[in-house]
Amino acid sequence: MTGSAASQAPASSGGGGTPARHVAIIMDGNGRWAKKRFLPRLAGHRQGMEAVRRTITAAGELGLEALTLYAFSSENWRRPAGEVADLMGLLRHYLRREIDALDRNNVRLRLIGEWRRFEPDLVEQLDAACRRLERNDGLTVALALNYGGQDELVRAARALAEEAKAGGLDPAAIDAQAIEDRLDTKGLPPLDLLIRTSGETRLSNFLLWQAAYAELLFTDTLWPDFDRAALERALECFGRRERRFGGL
Ligand code: IPE
Ligand code: IPE
Ligand code: MG
Numbered sequence: 001m002t003g004s005a006a007s008q009a010p011a012s013s014g015g016g017g018t019p020a021r022h023v024a025i026i027m028d029g030n031g032r033w034a035k036k037r038f039l040p041r042l043a044g045h046r047q048g049m050e051a052v053r054r055t056i057t058a059a060g061e062l063g064l065e066a067l068t069l070y071a072f073s074s075e076n077w078r079r080p081a082g083e084v085a086d087l088m089g090l091l092r093h094y095l096r097r098e099i100d101a102l103d104r105n106n107v108r109l110r111l112i113g114e115w116r117r118f119e120p121d122l123v124e125q126l127d128a129a130c131r132r133l134e135r136n137d138g139l140t141v142a143l144a145l146n147y148g149g150q151d152e153l154v155r156a157a158r159a160l161a162e163e164a165k166a167g168g169l170d171p172a173a174i175d176a177q178a179i180e181d182r183l184d185t186k187g188l189p190p191l192d193l194l195i196r197t198s199g200e201t202r203l204s205n206f207l208l209w210q211a212a213y214a215e216l217l218f219t220d221t222l223w224p225d226f227d228r229a230a231l232e233r234a235l236e237c238f239g240r241r242e243r244r245f246g247g248l
Contacts, residue, residue, distance in 0.1 A: 020238050021189040023059065023231075024068035024214070026206050027052070029198025029222030042086045047224030049094050053101075058228035060105050060139040062235065066188050067141050070206050074114065074148030091145075092122060095129050102129075106138030112184035113147025142188060149208030156182035185210055193238045197223045215241045 027048060034044030052069065059067040072087060102109065109130045116123050126145070159182045163169035169178075180186065191207060191214040199220040203211065217234050 020064060020192040020235055022066040022068070022191050023064055023193045023195065023234070024070070024191055024207055024210075025055070025226075026070045026194070026196040026204060027223040027226070028196060028200055028204075030224055032198060033222040033224040041083060044224055045087060045090055049090055051224050051226045052094070053098060054227050055231055056102070056107065056139070056141055057105065058231045060107065061228075062231065064139055067139060068112070068144060068185070068188070068191070068207070069141065070144045070147065070204075072113075072145050072147070073205060074146055074151050075205060088119065088122060092125060095125050099129055099132060102141070103133055103136065106136045107133060108136045108138065108140045109133045110140055110142040110188070111145055112142050112152070113145045114151065115143075115145035115147075117146055140188065142185065144206070147184070148205045149203070150205055152184050153179075153209060179209070183209060193217060193234065195219065195234050197221050197226055213243070213245055215243065
């Protein structure tokens with residue numbers, strides 16, 4: 001893994017040679033992938049899970065520090081109950097099936113969003129997976145589960161208000177860092193590249209704060225077709241971007 005990361009390092013370079021540290025993906029298009037094949041939507045979600053496995057392996061080998069994956073949004077509860085149940089079932093299945101491989105690949109797991117509102121057994125399974133992988137020091141995979149960027153900011157605002165009310169925080173001292181420190185992504189590297197698959201060109205409430213200066217990349221590839229080559233192409237594209245952060 002290390003050798004391959006070293007040999008592939010230029011692929012993740014960007015902004016004058018600075019390699020991408022943190023990539024996030026809005027994994028969209030599972031339903032359309034299935035529809036094109038006259039299959040039920042669940043078949044698309046299943047293939048989407050295979051794409052998750054491939055992409056995590058590739059991200060580790062390409063030397064990324066963090067990969068944040070939008071797996072279930074705070075708005076996805078609006079889907080039919082059967083589809084929500086299918087997605088929860090797949091998550092349980094994924095954790096059971098992949099935990100050993102994630103550990104072997106030195107992956108650490110972070111969860112962002114209100115995942116503790118899931119069914120108690122799934123919350124316990126997610127907690128156990130994080131504990132099992134917590135001593136790893138390779139790629140950090142952050143799974144966004146019941147995540148919404150607005151909800152994350154609301155929770156951060158509430159936390160700040162509570163601290164101010166308790167007297168431990170002067171409202172005048174609240175700055176961008178104070179907000180960042182109360183986001184679910186606290187401690188992750190700054191977001192470099194945000195990818196959305198399936199041709200849609202919106203954020204759908206993903207990483208609203210963190211995307212402030214991220215490079216955005218929209219690809220027509222449907223998520224179940226995403227693979228190592230697609231990630232490499234995205235990182236090559238990132239490498240050609242000039243990031244100015246408001247300067248010259
Ligand atoms: C993304 O694929 C998976 C989730 C949102 C959980 P979709 O299910 O949104 O697929 P499309 O957009 O209907 O093709
Ligand atoms: C965004 O995709 C959420 C995830 C990929 C988990 P959606 O398919 O839910 O987004 P919209 O509804 O097209 O905006
Ligand atoms: Mg979609």
